[in-house]
Amino acid sequence: MSSAATTFANELVSALRLTAPIDPVDVARQLGLEVEYCQSSGFEGALVCSKEKRVGTILVKNSIREDGRRRFTIAHEIAHYVLPHHGTTGSICRPKDVENWDRSLPDQESEANIFAGELLIPCVLVEAVVSRNRPTFHLIRDLSNTFDTSLTASAYRTMGLTSFRAAIVWSTAGVIRWFKASEEFGEFVAVKDSVSEGTYAYDCFQGLAVPDDLRTVKSNLWLAASRRGLPDFLQEHSIWLPSYGSVLTLLYIEESAHALVDQDEEALEELQPEDFTINRRKWPR
Numbered sequence: 001m002s003s004a005a006t007t008f009a010n011e012l013v014s015a016l017r018l019t020a021p022i023d024p025v026d027v028a029r030q031l032g033l034e035v036e037y038c039q040s041s042g043f044e045g046a047l048v049c050s051k052e053k054r055v056g057t058i059l060v061k062n063s064i065r066e067d068g069r070r071r072f073t074i075a076h077e078i079a080h081y082v083l084p085h086h087g088t089t090g091s092i093c094r095p096k097d098v099e100n101w102d103r104s105l106p107d108q109e110s111e112a113n114i115f116a117g118e119l120l121i122p123c124v125l126v127e128a129v130v131s132r133n134r135p136t137f138h139l140i141r142d143l144s145n146t147f148d149t150s151l152t153a154s155a156y157r158t159m160g161l162t163s164f165r166a167a168i169v170w171s172t173a174g175v176i177r178w179f180k181a182s183e184e185f186g187e188f189v190a191v192k193d194s195v196s197e198g199t200y201a202y203d204c205f206q207g208l209a210v211p212d213d214l215r216t217v218k219s220n221l222w223l224a225a226s227r228r229g230l231p232d233f234l235q236e237h238s239i240w241l242p243s244y245g246s247v248l249t250l251l252y253i254e255e256s257a258h259a260l261v262d263q264d265e266e267a268l269e270e271l272q273p274e275d276f277t278i279n280r281r282k283w284p285r
């Protein structure tokens, strides 16, 4: 499902020679779409097209406060316009359809969100930086600033590109709604479970101040039991997002020294210790 969205977004980035920050209004215009802002109590964004999509208009709710969210909504509607099998006359998208990676979303909404993330933070422009550096909210905030995207969209893209063992988790009203892990993460977060007491995310929901960096917590507070056994600890950094009543959490698993493979000393000096792992499928370039 997601590969078509990724391919179409990458093709568009390449064909239009887009550079950071990507302007989705300009992309829409180049595709022959107008963008209009209007009052709406129901939809976040909508696409209205003539039959067979010869001409069209993207409607965006004018009360969206965050620029990153507005830009993501436009990119989401572009997805419905360019992706095959997304209808011939348009779409109407609810707030919960946009910039959300909950697996219970209809396939076309998930696909539009994957496309929007790829279009706004193109792999070709960020892969080198993201895959090489340890994922932190510092790195993710840099991406948000460079690409003018929300923290959540930037964090989601980071997990798709990093070569480290990391995941982000979205919780609302004390319940885990979705998570996105890197290929190397190798563990599962129990979606639909309540956020465990003892985590910093739990403290956020209690209205408590939490540290603005990674801190060590017991891994069984976050990870579903595994036959292989869990690492004892992982690193957590949770951020309270008041406009959404939600918490965005970054989880990071430090890789142990026994995962080091034999290398000559010169090669070891050139690379960071965490660059070595028997689990890694993608290697920093």
Ligand SMILES: [Zn+2]
Binding pocket: 076, 080, 091, 092, 093, 094, 097, 108, 109, 112
């Ligand atoms: Zn949609």
